Amino acid sequence: MTDTSEDWRSLLVRWSREWADAQHGDATERDEEPLRTGWLGFPPAPEERIRELEERLGHRLPPSYRTFLAVSDGWRHAGGFVWALAGTGQARWHEDAAGLSEYFPGELDDNSTPEDELLAGMWGRALQLDVESDALYVLLDPGDVDEAGEWAVYTWAPWHADVPRRYGSFRTFMEAMYREFHQLRAGDSEQGGPVFDNTTTRALDASVAAARLDALGGRYERAAAALAEAVAFGRPRARGLHDQIRRLLGETYLVSFRGLTADPVYAAEIVPVLVAEHVRMRPDSALAAHNLPGASDAVRAAADEVLRQIREGTYRYTAEGPFGRAVEEARELARWGDTDAAWHTLRAALPGWRPLSAEHLAPVGLCADPLLGPLITPDRGRELLATPRAGQPGDTPPPTADLDPAGLAWLAEETPGTSRAWYRFVLVEGVAPADLPSRIAAAGEPTALHAPTPPRNALRFRAGDHVPPWADTALAAVGRAGSGWSFAFEARSYGNFDERRFVSPGLAASRGTRTVTVWSCPPRDQRPGVFHLSVAENGEERYAVTARDTTTEHRGPVPESLRFPPDGPDEHGEHERRVLAALATEFGVRLPRFALTRGRLHSLRTRPWNRAPGPGESYVTVRLVPHQP
Template identity: 85%
Template sequence: MTDTSGDWRSLLVRWSQEWADAQDGDGPARDEEPMRTRWLGFPPAPEDRIQALEERLGHRLPPSYRTFLAVSDGWRHAGGFVWVLAGTGQIHPHEDAAGLSEYFPGELDDDPTPEDQLLAGMWERALQLDVESDAVYVLLDPGDVDEAGEWAVYTWAPWHGDVPTRYGSFRIFMEAMYRQFHHLAVSNSERGGPVFDNTTTRALDASVTDARLDALGGRYEQAATALADAVAFGRPRAPGLHDQIRRLLGETYLVSFRGLTADPAYAPEILPVLAAEHARMRRDGDLAAHNLPGASEAIRKAAADVLRQIREGTYRYTADGPFGRAVEEARELARWGDTDAAWHTLRAALPDWRPLGPEHLAPVGLLADPLLGPLITPDRGRELLATPRAGQPGDTPPPTADLDPPGLAWLADESPGTLVASYRFLLVETVAPPRLPSLITATATTSGPTALNAPATPWDARMRFRAAESVPPWADTALTAVGRAGPGWSFAFEARPGGSFDERRFVSPGLAASRGTRTVTVWSEPPRDQRPGLFFLSVAENGEERYGFTAHGTRTEHRGPVPESLRFPPDGPDEHRRHERRTLEALTTELGVRLPRFALTQGRLHTLRTRPWNRAPGPGEAYLTVRFVPHRP
């Protein structure tokens, strides 16, 4: 609704008439004249008065302020907190009488930004426009000029506390104050004031309805622009719709879905999203106290219940119809690590998604699902929003790139987002992931030999592992993430193993697990702190090792008929990663296996504790356990 025509009079007349209609008749004495005349302005300033002001100031006024004065020599009620704005007779240098330059931007460092430099000098050179206000400074800065000759306007109030707000020109400032007037008038109307209804509000409400249809048709950028405008004007439906777009784009700041959390039709979709963010930020207190002020008892109870589910990892997003069935299929894929296939399943079903009502434009609740939420990156959020839904016509966008690289070689990468450090894993052929516990789980666990732990992030799984499980101090058991490693294979993977490889005591869990099938065991430790790198490989079948090798620094010992492509030559620290990558690539080619990087680093997977990767102390052997206890003075 921004007026870009340059016609001040049309904006100011509309503003004045809407302001007069919004008053309840009990305003201060200064409002009597604008109420009677339905005009917030003053008589126009003649050209000679404007020129005299420019001579006094030593500046030619910026175009938008100059043309404003020719329509109205000053203004009343510029928004809700500036009651009189200066005309030609009241504008004067600010000169920083309050010493605000000490605080904004504060003491400049050795390499200040251009923005900080501008703000540092603004307080003394700016012209003050506020005449009467609620302690609000309105400053016109002749030192911050754009290519059109417009001067920036800065506003600041001590009760607001933030850094000054910058507007690119006086025109932009006044348009913002017009929107602020609308926003406050809507709030006053909702509290029982005069009904705020006029041509502008009706046009904005129509734009909100159109924007929702645009969003459903995949035109989310166009919709977001219209909704953001309506939000700025305080239109009641706009925030809930706009926040759905913002949240799917990865934005969380001030996303509250206002108006939807208290509606029983939408709360089941919206509350989990707020609860998931509440839990992710590890905020104290309940969800209602932080996000739902004034909520009913029923909503507070529902919020507490969904927050409990989110924290326990038991929340499940559901939907009706074909899309709901796709959600269940995608969840089953994601929980075994096939997150790209899970996303493909959701994406294909998006046209079948149906909203819960007229305030709903996308399946934003997916973001709260512990398995499916991590799949929706900002890029995929854009793809979701760009896909036509609910039977609306539109063009299907090109798919975003998959997140998982093929094969195993990514384990040798040292780029952000990879595991980088040491790792070990088992691959088991012709065994589905749910059967892995019976083959490789430790016998000393409290959870039993055939149980998989609930899906968890790597961090949460490790914390639960340390808190809940106990094993003999000598035992090097692994908390492994479990999933599918390609057609016919399952994996059990541990990043950054708790133990170190000791060839004298090492026992491969893959040997026992290979009875009736084939297993691959890999343990890798990169060179670090003068210690040589390690790469261990063992391929076993029917309880026996068929071939393998141990590469430790410059020494490599091969066992059995190791294929030429898998041989790991002796190396130095600079060569270890290169040989590791080549071996992992050969394993991928030889076996057709893969490990899902995204699920292992950012998703949630089932976990299990393996049997020890080392043997128990033998006769005459001993072990030492060292425990560090924090000192308390």
């Protein structure tokens, strides 16, 4: 940031000239002089007048405000809502004149931040710079000072609907107000007002065009910086382009793809992304006008259909040409859990991707696809954006690391602040995932798998009229567990293993093949942990291990690598991790962590993991009913 008289003069002269050129008969009486002189400011303040102000205030002024006054003793039209900004004669202490300290930040407590404490004292000690405004306060705070001696500027108005906005210095504030002036004039032009055209707008529009080519060539960081500046000045193309980069980096706040939702060329790519975010934030609400700014009636009707598909999980992203074929191949891999291979497929096809037209930077529509969208993590979004596309030259970035660890040992990992997870699964050899219902599904269940759903939705499907109240069935995610194996996996935070009633679903599923069944209940709430592993073949158990905190039972010819110690607790899952690693090696199996925790997989309801009550046994069903006052 520069702060010399010449730097100030250059900015203020340009601002004044552009403001005057933008007036088209809508100027007020106060604007006659700046229109006649071409200068929004006033004569410079002599050094002695600046010193008199400092003596009156009892403070030396911050450098950027002091230098500003030496160029112009006050300012007109600082942005769109401050009509007069104080010079040496109008600057005064605010002394909490508006009583805002009661509301911002409110009462301080042990959880208050340093920012809260600064804001709490700001209202009483700040210098007020707004002289005429649309109820907008501009306050210069001598208690919020940086290493260069600059005082922070705070602004607030009732219509801000948020906390006061902070600028690091007076110079930073004025530059923001210059951009706000441009934003407002550019917006007027877009709404049919006079064309807002000058040297600054033309330079910014040229930078947007260059940024587009940079983005397609993989130089997305340089493109994003140029587009962000153009967005700040309100340039019409910049927002739609910049939002594509932001969304692929995982940012969703205020992403609207401005201008593109109104264009049918891009609607099929852009609208589903906005609809998917709407469903994530407000699953049951209808689309509102602000969700699709500028969209036509036809686009809104199409959006309602996309809304239905996304809610039902049936929406599919499509693309033309080789990249479109890669999308279909990647979706098939992802729906069975092989998300790393799905990403490799998309990544390899990216150079052949082609934009719909000039406002299209990348296949951002992938973010809306229920199976492929979760694959686009921020790191992978960066890799996608850094990959040259659409025939543009550039360097191919190194690949991001795969997200799925090998094997099974990850199931027993502890993460900071959490305990080991409860889980159970069945692995079936030589059976495709789509064929698991015939072997493992509960009686009365469909012969086909449920459509892919997020992990968090699994519990919604737990209840079923055809499931006996005593039956411990599982809504299990289904997919591939390595070469030649399929899995049915359930993760939840409750449930107990009881060997007196336990019946492995793997027994029935092992007809003509082999199955592996694992059930892990870590210790929790004074309850001892238990780990069960059993292998079945042709409908019979071959061997099994059941390990509790202090006892271990081995049945059949258990391989040495799968044995637990005869006694001793496994508080941190060390024995469990060792056995899971050995199990993965013994059978060549794995489970896809990313798909199970963050992706979408098909599912089925398994047959009960327990036997029916026998003669003389009974059970109790407890149903919680919400209280109705």
